[in-house]
Amino acid sequence: MTEQIEFRIRRQDGPETAPYWQAFRVPWRPGHNVVSALMVLRENPETASGERVQPVAWEFNCMEEVCGACSMMVNGVPRQGCAALIDDLEQPIVLEPLAKFPVVRDLMVDRAAIFGTLQRVKAWIEIDGAWSVHQGAPRISPQEWLENYHYSQCMSCGCCLAACPQYGPGNDFVGPNALAQVRLMNAHPTGRYNRTERLHAIMAEGGLSDCGNAQNCVRVCPKEIPLTTAIGELGREVTLQLARDLFGKS
Amino acid sequence: MRRVIVIGGGLGGLWATLRIAEAGFRVALFSLFEVKRSHSVCAQGGINASLDTKGQRDSIWQHFVDTIKGGSYLANQPPVKSMCDEAPGLIQTFERMGVTFSRTPEGIMDLRLFGGVRNKRTVFAGASTGQQLLYGVDEQVRRLEAAGEVEKREWWEFLSIVRDDQGVCRGIVAMDLKRMEVKAFPADVVVLATGGLGQIYAPKTTNSTNSTGAAASRVFQQGALFANGEFFQFHPTAMLGDDKTRLMSEAARGEGGRIWVPKDPSDQRPPNDIPERERFYFLEEWYPTYGNTAARDVASRAIWKAVRDMGMGVGGEDKVYLDLTHLDPKFVELRLGAILRIYRKFHGSDPVTEPMEIFPAAHYAMGGLWVDYEKNEESGGLSCGSTRNHATTVPGLYACGECDYGYHGANRLGANSLLSASFSGRAAGEAVVSYLKGLEPGSDSVPLSRAFEGEVQRQQAINRSLMVSRGGENAYALHRELGELMTDRVGVVRDNRQLDQAFGELKALEERAERIDLGEASGWANQTLSYARQVRDMIQLAQVVARGAQERDECRGAHYKPEFELEIPQGKFPGDPEFEVYRQAWKENNRKWLKSTIARYTPDGPEVRFETVDTTILPPEQPRDYR
Ligand SMILES: Cc1cc2nc3c(=O)[nH]c(=O)nc-3n(C[C@H](O)[C@H](O)[C@H](O)COP(=O)(O)OP(=O)(O)OC[C@H]3O[C@@H](n4cnc5c(N)ncnc54)[C@H](O)[C@@H]3O)c2cc1C
Numbered sequence A: 001m002t003e004q005i006e007f008r009i010r011r012q013d014g015p016e017t018a019p020y021w022q023a024f025r026v027p028w029r030p031g032h033n034v035v036s037a038l039m040v041l042r043e044n045p046e047t048a049s050g051e052r053v054q055p056v057a058w059e060f061n062c063m064e065e066v067c068g069a070c071s072m073m074v075n076g077v078p079r080q081g082c083a084a085l086i087d088d089l090e091q092p093i094v095l096e097p098l099a100k101f102p103v104v105r106d107l108m109v110d111r112a113a114i115f116g117t118l119q120r121v122k123a124w125i126e127i128d129g130a131w132s133v134h135q136g137a138p139r140i141s142p143q144e145w146l147e148n149y150h151y152s153q154c155m156s157c158g159c160c161l162a163a164c165p166q167y168g169p170g171n172d173f174v175g176p177n178a179l180a181q182v183r184l185m186n187a188h189p190t191g192r193y194n195r196t197e198r199l200h201a202i203m204a205e206g207g208l209s210d211c212g213n214a215q216n217c218v219r220v221c222p223k224e225i226p227l228t229t230a231i232g233e234l235g236r237e238v239t240l241q242l243a244r245d246l247f248g249k250s
Numbered sequence B: 001m002r003r004v005i006v007i008g009g010g011l012g013g014l015w016a017t018l019r020i021a022e023a024g025f026r027v028a029l030f031s032l033f034e035v036k037r038s039h040s041v042c043a044q045g046g047i048n049a050s051l052d053t054k055g056q057r058d059s060i061w062q063h064f065v066d067t068i069k070g071g072s073y074l075a076n077q078p079p080v081k082s083m084c085d086e087a088p089g090l091i092q093t094f095e096r097m098g099v100t101f102s103r104t105p106e107g108i109m110d111l112r113l114f115g116g117v118r119n120k121r122t123v124f125a126g127a128s129t130g131q132q133l134l135y136g137v138d139e140q141v142r143r144l145e146a147a148g149e150v151e152k153r154e155w156w157e158f159l160s161i162v163r164d165d166q167g168v169c170r171g172i173v174a175m176d177l178k179r180m181e182v183k184a185f186p187a188d189v190v191v192l193a194t195g196g197l198g199q200i201y202a203p204k205t206t207n208s209t210n211s212t213g214a215a216a217s218r219v220f221q222q223g224a225l226f227a228n229g230e231f232f233q234f235h236p237t238a239m240l241g242d243d244k245t246r247l248m249s250e251a252a253r254g255e256g257g258r259i260w261v262p263k264d265p266s267d268q269r270p271p272n273d274i275p276e277r278e279r280f281y282f283l284e285e286w287y288p289t290y291g292n293t294a295a296r297d298v299a300s301r302a303i304w305k306a307v308r309d310m311g312m313g314v315g316g317e318d319k320v321y322l323d324l325t326h327l328d329p330k331f332v333e334l335r336l337g338a339i340l341r342i343y344r345k346f347h348g349s350d351p352v353t354e355p356m357e358i359f360p361a362a363h364y365a366m367g368g369l370w371v372d373y374e375k376n377e378e379s380g381g382l383s384c385g386s387t388r389n390h391a392t393t394v395p396g397l398y399a400c401g402e403c404d405y406g407y408h409g410a411n412r413l414g415a416n417s418l419l420s421a422s423f424s425g426r427a428a429g430e431a432v433v434s435y436l437k438g439l440e441p442g443s444d445s446v447p448l449s450r451a452f453e454g455e456v457q458r459q460q461a462i463n464r465s466l467m468v469s470r471g472g473e474n475a476y477a478l479h480r481e482l483g484e485l486m487t488d489r490v491g492v493v494r495d496n497r498q499l500d501q502a503f504g505e506l507k508a509l510e511e512r513a514e515r516i517d518l519g520e521a522s523g524w525a526n527q528t529l530s531y532a533r534q535v536r537d538m539i540q541l542a543q544v545v546a547r548g549a550q551e552r553d554e555c556r557g558a559h560y561k562p563e564f565e566l567e568i569p570q571g572k573f574p575g576d577p578e579f580e581v582y583r584q585a586w587k588e589n590n591r592k593w594l595k596s597t598i599a600r601y602t603p604d605g606p607e608v609r610f611e612t613v614d615t616t617i618l619p620p621e622q623p624r625d626y627r
């Protein structure tokens, strides 16, 4: 008999229905990750006890840990299913939908809130238009580039939000990923021009001061983004901004 | 008010959206999922623009020449010229958007060398260029979304266009991927930017799951023409996987990686235990000058030959070693860190101490929806803003990004497709703006409700029949069979007997796909339903690829039919009589075959004709020669 991978998957047929658990077995193959094993399972979805069920719904696209689609709780930890190698995981492997987000179906969640927040903090550079102006942006030193590059790899996967004790339904904390984007945009040589607006956005309710500094976020970010460093830097910027606001300078 | 629909939120679609919305037209942007997760994020290497900041006197002309020759002259030259001309300005625009391009010590954008060219011309952002570029335009589109100028319809799948009595595209029908509801969306103009079609070779493809080509296939089946389908680039070194095969960049070979197989294919020993003399370094043996750094297509064919023709694959499987273990670990870590990380993460072993296992994989579709252009006779490039640029054969329907065929001819130069996706998106956007400005006032109010109702009903009927069908065929298994068949018979190496057989098998698959059993009855977020529909459309598109390959009796770029190969005489160069004889034969062959393949849908299978290529800027005098 071939070796089997044991799964316990939390299922939910729709946003309003109650969750339930099912156990599955998938034949082991070298190199399997959670997504590739789920792909095998969907072809012939049968529980461990041989009951034919509806296939497990989940999201994925790149299978290279760069699109951010396949976030889920794997053995209780928010991470990308495509980069979770079966051989590194304790079995039965427990899969649950990404915490903090409304379930759509099974392991599919609705992460629209992430993108709404990016609007709220104005995570973009103001440009006159997407046409050529016959010059680029001002220079950026390699050191500064390296710091910025850490933050620009955020794929809005939501893992940090799933882990953050402050983030969740019923409160409007923007979350570490959005704060890191403010840090990134404020560092850009022309992004700086709109620094004040972004800072004001995170000085409002649900902003920076909601962070309890629990450091959970950095521990789970698959891109190893130094989220708490960004939060620290923003703390100082916000203090300066408060002073500027007080003295009526922008 | 004019209504514009853009389908696809990769680089192509987002650029089109930006330009249209900036011109004051509101855009509805459709995508299978949040646009930020589009396949464009996978690109690692970089994007070409002749910035000439490395003291090599690189020029836009040289970029143009490399692109045209790399594509074996099969690309129409005016669009390529404009793309190369505008590349530097486009990169600067990305930079203004905040894209974190890697820097030189002076703080300007750095350039790296990429395959197939002599000059450093590739701008990059660490090892995640595609991701960074996509985020740049994604943020700009979000800015316009916040301003109410763009409305996103994420989690909506495009199913079909709606045409009026004159055949003009007047909107689309799409399916909400949560409610599974089918709905019509009227529009004055539609842009398709739905990406590539590598999934027809799954799992041996580097492409994401969104790259099915299903959307392009749907408009093809509704009358749009599809060009150069047979031209598919296979990347020689992709790491193996059951879900997908992940790209291992050329750099691994460039920095000294060696490709080999055990001399005895039944050798069971782990690679490190196989002594040097029992290894077959076939690239080094067959191509003494270039060895392991042979061009992409040459390397893919060599691996194919060793594994499939000679049966030398490791353990009898589709597998050869890409070995870095002889190199200094510190050097490897420094130069190839990104590759090492991917391999360790997804394979679990360490390439520094154990050879990687790789095989060629379908990587980039040069072919795509046929699109028009208007040439500016003065500059030789595009006539900017002409309504003809990027227009498909269906009036009111435009295409850009990997789903068009415009910029790469018979083969694509590395780092040229992020450029073509971005440039074509912008060019299509500008064409659409002209198209909208030229529309008769009031043409948007023509009542078309019957056309829309009819199309919605047709699509609903397809869903219903799939929901109740108990034909016993499994959509996932069909897709796997499709991928295997395409890999085996319409892949790296082609021959007519195999292609005839492939065609028969595709027809059989098409027929079986009529009897798909979803095994799932849910009316909510039913992924199998959407998948099954995509599989059917992939089978249609695969026929276009196979038919083009069948018809084209020559070797050109990525299309390789050894029976018709014209070989450059060894050791002979321009001026040598033997070379000139070859050049004449090559020109003779061009007279017959330097033509775009144009496929038209018929229910019995695609019909193909050939179309002349505009080669007025750089006439085909110099064969591609990488010696
Ligand atoms: C691994 C890898 C590495 C690469 N590296 C490089 C590189 O270094 N340099 C380079 O120049 N090129 C590279 N390429 C190629 C390049 O990434 C692609 O050609 C390019 O990103 C394609 O962009 P696109 O906008 O056309 O499509 P995509 O980014 O694929 O976007 C397609 C969009 O269409 C949407 N869509 C598809 N179907 C539907 C539908 N039916 N309904 C609604 N929406 C739909 C999707 O949701 C998605 O938003 C690489 C490709 C791969 C696979």
Ligand code: SF4
Binding pocket: A163, A164, A165, A166, A167, A175, A176, A210, A211, A212, A213, A214, A215, A216, A217, A218, A227, A228
């Ligand atoms: S440090 Fe702040 S943002 Fe990060 S997990 Fe803790 S509370 Fe959340």
Ligand code: SF4
Binding pocket: A153, A154, A155, A156, A157, A158, A159, A160, A161, A176, A177, A180, A220, A221, A222, A223, A224, A225, A227
């Ligand atoms: S900061 Fe990290 S964990 Fe959070 S969304 Fe971005 S990539 Fe994901």
Ligand code: FES
Binding pocket: A059, A060, A061, A062, A063, A064, A065, A066, A067, A068, A069, A070, A071, A080, A081, A082, A083
């Ligand atoms: S599928 Fe893209 S991150 Fe896992």
